Amino acid sequence: MSTPLVTIKALQRRMAEGVPHATSSESAVRRMWWAALDTLQSDILLPMNLTRGLWLSSPLPALYEPKLLKKFQGWVWAPKDLLNISNPSMGMLPPSKSASMDFHNDSAGYERLSLLEEDGNDPLLIVITPEIQIALALEGKSHERKLLMRSDPETLSDLLTLLDNRLNTENVEQANNLRNALGEMGQLKTNDDLSKVFWPLLSQRLADIAPSLNIQTLPDNLINDHKSSSKNSEISLLEALTHEIRTPLATIRTLIRSLLRKQDLPQVVETRLKQIDIECTEQIDRFGLIFNAVELERSKPKQTNLALTDLGQMLTMLSPVWRSQLERKGLTLILDITQDLPKVLSDSEGLELMLTGLIDRNSRGLQVGGELTLKLRPAGQRLKLQILTHLTATTHSGLSESVSNEEIGPVLSWNPATGNLQLSQAATQRLLKSLGGRLTNRRDSGMTIFFPVSESKELDL
Structure with a gap:
């Protein structure tokens, strides 16, 4: 007699045991789910600097932080039509991106398994590391939806047993792989108090992304307090908007990349x-940069996590992506980098996003035929990075008179002539300062950024 297949729904029902009844709507619980993923990865897992772990999710990859994906082993149950496991890297990105920006390939670190109809579509994520174990899921009927979070050893043990039974039925090899991965972790530390950390962090994140926009008349003696808090309200609203824009774009990109793995797609x-x-990635990066500026606006500007960074190598590595981006607009990228330059102190991950944003910012005013030049030169104890724009005679004659950007809050500016929305000058300067750079603008021709050369030689070995 065959053993009945364990479904994903069975795991979610086990997680729901002993959890109070809830009456959340679908839209509310989905918002909670995305906030829970952000909380778990950004506020809990990343600060722990974990070196190994495993994760299992359904119906799509729920772990998305590149630093975690590189270190964790994963299993994902997804619809058969979305996951073609014969060649995981096929069609993931255009050649220019896949060759130079491996961190965008979010499929390399997990095994793909088929999601069955009886599994349902409610999301599930289980993360197991020697230091922390946690399971997240959505469960419940319509208007009785709830977010589940379990970290108690008894529930996690039951979930892993159910998963082992599931894999034994559908893929014995992966069942053995999961057992081996768990065995290599050794003794797991219990974390019964994790819920005392998780739920307050989640509440804070939900509060930050859902600001109150009540309109009311204030007494005269509260007007000053209202003015001082209006900036915080603008920041909270902008933070909410960037989150609400990036979240669906990330989901769309995941689905698109899954479809691109199919071998029989028509060329068109x-x-x-x-x-x-490409468009999703560019907008995710763009609003990610705005989000970083918002976060910096909330706190006192400071330089953190600065390390030795090879700026010349970074520009060379990222240039194929920028060149492809500019070519789609009919523009040309020129790279002019002095060889054998010393390293600078910066945050490489944040600087990559910042430089991509600056390329986009400086190219928006160019028409077809324009050129954008990146020059990197030594300048005493600093390196000088120039982002210069050049218009041909043909394109220059067709340009209308430039219109100055208007500030629309502490972070953004808007060009009335083009409708372009971008980081304000002050926000750009603050972001670059936090990354070790100092910005000086060149009127109508680009910008110059100075980075201090690292004085430490022993770290460069």
Whole structure:
């Protein structure tokens, strides 16, 4: 007699045991789910600097932080039509991106398994490391939805047993792989108090992304207090907007990349999907930069996590992506980098995002035929990075008179002539300062950024 297959729904029902009844709507619980993923990864896992672990999710990859994906082993149950496991890297990105920006390939660190109809579509994520174990899921009927979070050893043990039974039925090899991965972790530390940390962090994140916008008349003696808090309200609203924009774009990009793994796509469909992937990535990065500026606005500007960074190598590595981005606009990228330059002190991950944003910012005013030049030169105890724009005679004659950007709050500025929305000058300067750079603008021709050369030689070995 065959053993009945353990479904994903069975795991979620086990997680729901002993959890109070809830009456959340679908939209509310989905918002909680995305906030829970952000809380778990950004506020709990990343600060722990974990070196190993495993994760299992359904119906799509729920772990998305590149630093975690590189260190953790994963299993994902997803619809058969979305996951073609014969060649995970096929069609993930256009050649220019896949060759130079491996961190965008979010499929390399997990095994793909087929999601069955009886599994349902409610999301599930289980993360196991020697230091922390946690399971997240959504469960419940319509208007009785709830977010589940379990970290008690008894529940986690039952979930792993159910998963082992599931894998034994559908894929014995992966069942053995999961057992081996768990065995290599050794003794797991219990974390019964994790819920005391998780739920307050989640509440704070939900509060930050859902600001109150009540309109009311204030007494005269409260007007000053209202003015001082208006900036915080603007920041909270902007933070909420960036989150609400990036979240669906990330989901769309994940689905697009899953479709691109199929081998039988018509050429025109594949081309269109790649274009959508590129646009999603650019907008996710753009609003990610705005989000970083918002976070910096909340706190006192400071330089943190600065390390030795090879700026010349970074520009060379990222240039194929920028060149492809500019070519789609009919623009040309020119790279002019002095060889054998010393390293600077910066945050490489944040600087990559910042430089991509500056390329986008400086190219927005150019018409077809324009050129954007990156020059990197030594300048005493600093390196000088120049981002210069150049218009041909043809394009210059067709340009209308430039219109100054208008500040619309502490972080953003807006160009009335073009409708372009971008970081304000002050926000750009603060972000670059936090990354070790100092910005000076060149009127109508780009910008110059100075980075201090590291004085430490022993770290460069």
